[in-house]
Amino acid sequence: MTTQANVEQNKLPTSAVLPIVLALLVAIFAFQLNASMLSPALATMERELNATTAEIGLTQTAFFTAAALFSLFLPRWGDLIGRRKVLIGMLAITAIGCAISAMAPSVTVLFIGRVIQGVAGPIVPMSLIMLRVEVPNERQYALLMAVLTSINGGIAGVDALAGGWLAANYGFRSIFWVMAVVCAIAVFSVLFFIRESTAEETHPMDWKGVIPLVVALGSTLVALNEAGKLGAANWLLVGALLVVGAIGFVVFWNVEKRVAHPLVSTTYMKQRRTWALLLTTTLTMTGVFAVMNGLIPNLAQDSTVGAGLSADTVSWVTLTPYAFAGLLMGPVAGKLAGRLGYNRVLQIGLIGTAIGLGITMLAANFPHQLLFLFISIFVGITYAGMSNIMLNGLGIVLSPKDNPGYLPGMNSGAFNLGAGLSFAVLFAASTLFTDVAGARAGYMGGIATGAVILVLAFLSSLLIPKPTELDAKEANQP
Numbered sequence: 001m002t003t004q005a006n007v008e009q010n011k012l013p014t015s016a017v018l019p020i021v022l023a024l025l026v027a028i029f030a031f032q033l034n035a036s037m038l039s040p041a042l043a044t045m046e047r048e049l050n051a052t053t054a055e056i057g058l059t060q061t062a063f064f065t066a067a068a069l070f071s072l073f074l075p076r077w078g079d080l081i082g083r084r085k086v087l088i089g090m091l092a093i094t095a096i097g098c099a100i101s102a103m104a105p106s107v108t109v110l111f112i113g114r115v116i117q118g119v120a121g122p123i124v125p126m127s128l129i130m131l132r133v134e135v136p137n138e139r140q141y142a143l144l145m146a147v148l149t150s151i152n153g154g155i156a157g158v159d160a161l162a163g164g165w166l167a168a169n170y171g172f173r174s175i176f177w178v179m180a181v182v183c184a185i186a187v188f189s190v191l192f193f194i195r196e197s198t199a200e201e202t203h204p205m206d207w208k209g210v211i212p213l214v215v216a217l218g219s220t221l222v223a224l225n226e227a228g229k230l231g232a233a234n235w236l237l238v239g240a241l242l243v244v245g246a247i248g249f250v251v252f253w254n255v256e257k258r259v260a261h262p263l264v265s266t267t268y269m270k271q272r273r274t275w276a277l278l279l280t281t282t283l284t285m286t287g288v289f290a291v292m293n294g295l296i297p298n299l300a301q302d303s304t305v306g307a308g309l310s311a312d313t314v315s316w317v318t319l320t321p322y323a324f325a326g327l328l329m330g331p332v333a334g335k336l337a338g339r340l341g342y343n344r345v346l347q348i349g350l351i352g353t354a355i356g357l358g359i360t361m362l363a364a365n366f367p368h369q370l371l372f373l374f375i376s377i378f379v380g381i382t383y384a385g386m387s388n389i390m391l392n393g394l395g396i397v398l399s400p401k402d403n404p405g406y407l408p409g410m411n412s413g414a415f416n417l418g419a420g421l422s423f424a425v426l427f428a429a430s431t432l433f434t435d436v437a438g439a440r441a442g443y444m445g446g447i448a449t450g451a452v453i454l455v456l457a458f459l460s461s462l463l464i465p466k467p468t469e470l471d472a473k474e475a476n477q478p
Helices: 006-007 015-038 039-049 053-081 083-102 108-120 122-136 136-152 159-171 175-193 207-227 235-258 266-270 272-300 313-340 342-365 369-397 405-438 439-461 465-477
Strands: none
Touching: 006 015, 006 313, 015 053, 015 083, 015 108, 015 122, 015 136, 015 159, 015 175, 015 235, 039 053, 039 108, 039 159, 053 083, 053 136, 053 207, 053 405, 083 108, 108 122, 108 175, 108 207, 122 136, 136 313, 136 369, 159 175, 159 313, 159 342, 159 405, 207 235, 207 405, 235 266, 235 342, 266 272, 272 342, 272 369, 272 405, 272 439, 313 369, 342 369, 342 439, 369 405
């Protein structure tokens, strides 16, 4: 029976926790601004760089693809040579990328700058690992982890609104300079308030395993992005990239079986802590991401079968309430995780999100601004405030002590893979239903497909081991 003394054991005072959390929050702010602050400025970037929509879209794809690839190995490298050292280096390089993007004379240079900014990709998982080292109390960690992760869904929409204001008044370059300043502040925050830490065992980095894994995921992500173009896609290229991705993973698996100190041992890859979590993360993102970031905003703006809202109004009705609800729910979810367990809160969130998508199907039949607002808040609570946070948290607490960086890194890759799959699968489903039964059926079909995938994510989540059970099993091993 858990006593109050057990709960309070190793709990740090607020005076000790606050500077740690604030320093890591600034680091996460730096990543989040790079990820979301440009969204309302894309049209301004097209105009000021004399570029096409496709060219600017490609620079965004470059950032997120680079972020996914760097996430695969930087957390593990931090385990081996020092997490604070690697995080500071990441922030400094990201600041340089921001400066390059700010001074870019062409879309080509902007592309290079965005790729460099992608180094920021694993900031969130690395921050959560570092928080884990600093905060040993399980309930206190669950709460603080949720506070940090809730920012990852968007800073209550303020980041996007600020990006739009800066672009309108000072041009898109001012956004990159703001990003660079925040990165610089984060460098000093981490330097002065976070202790250095490494894994218990520090072996040489497995660069032989990193290369085929990066090739495998990189090829797959580019293939999914191309497939998302549907009728305009080069399907021969998609097929070739998927083959390259499959070959890369096979090579990675065989390398990991042979090297003395693998990036991630095949033993861990075969365990449910790895494949069940990665499968659940991928399915969850596939089911919800394109609905909230594509289908719902599109339906809300559709003047024929939707509500006919303007682009500015859509942000206030859908994206901002969604992010704000997730931000407010995050700490509550953290407290619940400390009492009910990460797995249970994740499953409640997944069921709630599937129900939310079911309600969303009503929006296609009865499109109204208030209904879109309700859906955004509801899914913001269940997905952004619960499921997303628990998936990130499980990547940390399920990691083995001898390799704490591999699972958060691969889980970050699964988030990005699911996001790419989401647009490819759900928009393809929407197009199929549209061709058969019209635009309204297209929206409903895409959303219904997302709901079915979320049900599969819930079933997959039942296979994820509980952290307490895994800790007990490892403690009994010789």
